[in-house]
Amino acid sequence: QKEVEQNSGPLSVPEGAIASLNCTYSDRGSQSFFWYRQYSGKSPELIMFIYSNGDKEDGRFTAQLNKASQYVSLLIRDSQPSDSATYLCAVIGTGRRALTFGSGTRLQVQP
Amino acid sequence: DAGVIQSPRHEVTEMGQEVTLRCKPISGHNSLFWYRQTMMRGLELLIYFNNNVPIDDSGMPEDRFSAKMPNASFSTLKIQPSEPRDSAVYFCASSPFGPNSPLHFGNGTRLTVT
Numbered sequence: 001q002k003e004v005e006q007n008s009g010p011l012s013v014p015e016g017a018i019a020s021l022n023c024t025y026s027d028r029g030s031q032s033f034f035w036y037r038q039y040s041g042k043s044p045e046l047i048m049f050i051y052s053n054g055d056k057e058d059g060r061f062t063a064q065l066n067k068a069s070q071y072v073s074l075l076i077r078d079s080q081p082s083d084s085a086t087y088l089c090a091v092i093g094t095g096r097r098a099l100t101f102g103s104g105t106r107l108q109v110q111p
Numbered sequence: 112d113a114g115v116i117q118s119p120r121h122e123v124t125e126m127g128q129e130v131t132l133r134c135k136p137i138s139g140h141n142s143l144f145w146y147r148q149t150m151m152r153g154l155e156l157l158i159y160f161n162n163n164v165p166i167d168d169s170g171m172p173e174d175r176f177s178a179k180m181p182n183a184s185f186s187t188l189k190i191q192p193s194e195p196r197d198s199a200v201y202f203c204a205s206s207p208f209g210p211n212s213p214l215h216f217g218n219g220t221r222l223t224v225t
Contacts, residue, residue: 032211043202043216044154088154097167098144098210103153 001026004091004102012108019076021105023089026070033065033072034090034099044088048074079109113137115217117203123223129191132220135184136205144204144214145178145188154202160186161209193224 005024013019021035032051036044050056050063050072062075072091076083086106090099116135124130136143145157156170160180171178175194180186190197200221204214 034213036214043219044214045216046213049213092210098156098159099214100156101146101154 002102003027003093003100004089006087006089006102006105008103009106010108011105012110013079014110015079015081017079017109019079019083019107019109021074021076021087021089021107022071023073023091023102024071025089025091025093027091027093028067028070029094030067030070030091032092033063035061035063035072035074036088036090036101038086038088038104040085047087076107079107081109081111083107084109115203115205115215117201117217117220119220120218121221121223123225124193125225126194127192128224129189130193130197130222130224132188132201132203132222134186134188134203134217136186136203137207137215138184140205140207140215141183142206142209142212143180143186144206144210145186146202146204146216147199148202148219149199157188157201159210190222193222195224198222198224 034049035047038044048063056063060077064073086104088104089102143160148154158168158178163180178188200219202219204216206212
């Protein structure tokens with residue numbers, strides 16, 4: 001079982017819709033959770049991080065964490081074509097000292 | 112803020128040759144990470160330094176790989192001898208307060224070993 005699992009996609013949504021990206025993790029003791037965005041041929045850049053159960057909002061982005069179910073999600077409201085990218089979920093597990101990344105979900109926002 | 116600087120951007124070498132990748136972290140950041148990204152395996156941690164000291168090198172594939180951080184402003188990742196399966200994009204990242212603070216990635220080095 002992979003430590004961090006994501007559906008590779010592509011996830012295709014129309015412009016203006018809500019995109020929902022999901023991630024599950026295997027280590028129940030994980031404490032820190034991050035979402036990074038990576039455009040093709042570019043380096044990953046941080047979108048959000050979340051440490052506590054519940055929702056965290058930042059502009060059009062909302063991160064949701066459910067530790068009991070071991071999943072973290074990212075919602076993108078009013079999706080724009082410029083949001084088309086690969087979204088990487090990253091987790092720090094028990095005893096680990098650095099981020100473990102999922103393989104990413106490719107999002108396509110159709111104009 | 113110049114960001115994390117990696118060199119070279121592209122490296123093409125023949126199997127068996129030595130390859131050295133370089134990284135200059137953001138000034139003031141105390142943690143530095145080397146990651147490798149491939150289509151098959153995604154983004155994998157190779158090694159993590161904190162205050163120039165290697166903390167976690169469990170991701171270093173084998174003895175052919177070595178990493179150093181002689182001072183707070185410079186790190187190298189060396190592969191000797193290189194093999195075709197080492198072909199990947201190698202990212203260096205730094206963070207101000209360890210892995211729980213945001214990682215800032217460099218532009219990466221695309222390595223091709225023929």
